[in-house]
Amino acid sequence: MLDHDACILLNLIPGIGPSRASALIQACGSPSAVFEHDRGELAAVRGISPDLAGKIVEIARSPALDEELDRIALGGVRVFTRVDEDYPQAFRDLEDAPICLYVCGTLPENLESRSIAIVGSRRATVYGMRMARHFAEAAAYSGWTVVSGLALGIDAAAHKGTMNASGKTVAVLGGGLMKIQPQEHVPLAREIIAKGGAVVTEFPMTFPPSRHSFPMRNRIISALSLGTLVIEAGSHSGALITAAAALEQGKAVFAVPGNADSEQSAGCNNLIRSGEAQLVSNFEEVLEAMDFLPGLGDSSLPLLREESAREYSFHEEVDAALPESDRKILDFLKSGEAGFDAISAGTGIAAGELSRKLVALEISHKLKRTPNGYVRLRG
Numbered sequence: 001m002l003d004h005d006a007c008i009l010l011n012l013i014p015g016i017g018p019s020r021a022s023a024l025i026q027a028c029g030s031p032s033a034v035f036e037h038d039r040g041e042l043a044a045v046r047g048i049s050p051d052l053a054g055k056i057v058e059i060a061r062s063p064a065l066d067e068e069l070d071r072i073a074l075g076g077v078r079v080f081t082r083v084d085e086d087y088p089q090a091f092r093d094l095e096d097a098p099i100c101l102y103v104c105g106t107l108p109e110n111l112e113s114r115s116i117a118i119v120g121s122r123r124a125t126v127y128g129m130r131m132a133r134h135f136a137e138a139a140a141y142s143g144w145t146v147v148s149g150l151a152l153g154i155d156a157a158a159h160k161g162t163m164n165a166s167g168k169t170v171a172v173l174g175g176g177l178m179k180i181q182p183q184e185h186v187p188l189a190r191e192i193i194a195k196g197g198a199v200v201t202e203f204p205m206t207f208p209p210s211r212h213s214f215p216m217r218n219r220i221i222s223a224l225s226l227g228t229l230v231i232e233a234g235s236h237s238g239a240l241i242t243a244a245a246a247l248e249q250g251k252a253v254f255a256v257p258g259n260a261d262s263e264q265s266a267g268c269n270n271l272i273r274s275g276e277a278q279l280v281s282n283f284e285e286v287l288e289a290m291d292f293l294p295g296l297g298d299s300s301l302p303l304l305r306e307e308s309a310r311e312y313s314f315h316e317e318v319d320a321a322l323p324e325s326d327r328k329i330l331d332f333l334k335s336g337e338a339g340f341d342a343i344s345a346g347t348g349i350a351a352g353e354l355s356r357k358l359v360a361l362e363i364s365h366k367l368k369r370t371p372n373g374y375v376r377l378r379g
Contacts, residue, residue, distance in 0.1 A: 001065075006031035007081035008072075009065045011099040012204050013055055018096040020047050024056075031083060035060040071205040075177060078103045088112065090223045094249070098202035098220065104177050105198035108145040108168040115145040115170075116286065117225035117246070119218075119239040120154025120232040125264050128154055128232030131256050133161035134369075135229060137359040138283035140167020147172065147225045149217065150185050150199070154231045154239070159188060163195050165356060170224060173201040174217040175209030200224075218242040219249075227252035227290060230277065233267035240267050243277065253277040254286055282362060282369055325349055329357060330366060330376055339373035 001009075010021050010031060027045045028034045034042070034056065042053035059065075072079060080087045080101045090112055091097040108115075116139050120128060136146050136158040146162040148155040150171035162169040171192055173180060177199065180186050189199045202220060203213060218241045222228050228246040230253070233239040243253050255277035258265020271277035280286050322330070328347040332338065338346070344354050358374060361367045367374050 001032045001035060003031045003083040004079075004081050005065060005069070006035060007083060007099050008068060008079060008204075009059060010034065011202075012064050012068060013052075013059055015052050015055070016099075018099060020052075021099045023047050025082075031081075068204060071178065072102070075104060075205065077177060077205070088224070094219070094223060096219065101200055101202055101220075102177055102205070103198050103200045105193035106196055107170065107198050107200075108196070110143070111145050111147075111170065111224060113226075114143060115147055115225045117147045117221045117228040117242065118154070118158035119148055119221065119228065119230055119242045121234055121237050121239065121264055122151050122153040122155075123234075123264070124153035124157065124232055125262075127258070128264065129157045132157035132231045133164070133355065134359060135231065135256075135283050135286075136161030136167075136169075137165040137356060138362070139286075140165035141360055142283065142287065143167075145170060145197075147221055149174070149214075149221055149242075150180070150189060152182060152185075156185065156188060158231075159192060163191065163197075164352075165359070166195075168195070169197045171197070171199045172217050172221045172224070173199060173203070173209070174214035175201065176203045176205045176207035177201060178205045179208050181209045214238060215241050219245040222246035222249055222251055225251065227254060227286065229254045229256070229280070229286060230268050230271060231256050232258060232264055234263050235266040235270065237267045240271070243271060247276060252290055254280045254289070256280060284362070325353070325357060326361060326366075329354075329361060333367060333374060333376035337370055337373050337375045343374065 010016055023046050024034045025031055028037055039050065039053045039057050042048055042056055043050045080103065082097065082099060088101060118132060118136055120132060132154045139146050140162045146158055146167065146169045148158040148171060150159065150173060159169045159171060169192055171189060175181060180189055192199055215238060218238065222242050222245040228243055228251060230239050230243050246253050253271065253276060255268040255271045257272060257279055258268055272279045278289055328349065329343060332343055332346045344351055349357065362369060365377055367376050
C-alpha cells in the first residue's frame, strides 16, 4: 500500500484524528506500516485503545479504501496527504494538521501569499451582509483570494462578493464533498469551482457534517489564510473559533465593529476591545496592517496611489479618463457626503453595479466610506 493511500485509509477510520494519526505514524514508521501491525501492537501506541486498534486491522481487510478511491475519481477530486510534496505548506507547522485535504476545483496560485479569511454569523444582518460583500469585492479587486466556510449569512456573502468582482474564492467544508451543508449552497459550491476556485475539506467524501466537525474546519480556514477578518459575530458565534485558531497560528485577526447594543456584533466588539483583533472599516486598512500595498488585480481600475504618500488629490484630467458611470458618482459627491441609496437615485446606477463601482473607487482613493455613506477625497 502506498503511503498516500494509507493516509486516505487512516482518515476513514472513526476515532482517528490528526493527533492519533501522528502517534500511529511515528510509532510504526510510516502511514503504510500502520496497517502491517497486529491489534496488540497497535493497542500499545499512545492514545489507541484495543477497540480502535481492532478497527484499524478490520478496515485494512475491507473494501473501504477502494470504494473511497472510486468516489474520489468519479468526483474529479484531488487529495493532498501529509506525505505528498504538494501538501499545503500552511499545514506543515500545525500540531493538528489534517491527514488529508480533499480538493474539488483549483487552489488559487496566490492562496499561500495573498489570501484572507472572511467569516461571521449565519444569522447576519443587512449591515453584516453588505460589509461582507464590500470587503470580499475589495479583496478580489486587489488580487486576493477569499477563504470562507460556505455557511449561510456572512460566508455566503463573502463567496458571492468575491465572484462578483471576478475573484477566486475557496470554501472549506465541515463535512465530505458529497455531504455539502446547507444543501441550498450546492449551486454556490458549483459556481465557486466553475469560476476558478475550490471547495475543500479534510473529511472523507461521504462524511456527514456535525457540531464537532464544523469547529474543526475553522482551523483550516485560518491556516489557509494570511489573516482572518470577522465581519459580524455574536458572543457565541463559531466565527470566534476561527479567530482563536488564527491567533494560535500566529495570524493577524481583524474585526468590523458594530452597534454597541447589537448582540450580532458583540463578538466583534469584544475582539476589538480585548486587543485580539484590529478594527478595520475597509480592506485597504487590512492591507496596510499586513504591509501590503493595493495590488489591483483588475487593470481597468485606476490606481492613483503613490507608494510613499498617504494623501491623495484629484485631477480633472484623470477624472476625464474614467468610465462615465464613475464620473457620475464622483460628480454627485462634489456636493458632499451621501448615502448608498442617495447615490443610486442621483446617478441612476443600479445597486449591484453601484456597489462594485464604489468598491473600485474606494480602493483607488477616489472616495472614502464614512459611517453615513461616502465622501469624495480631495488633496
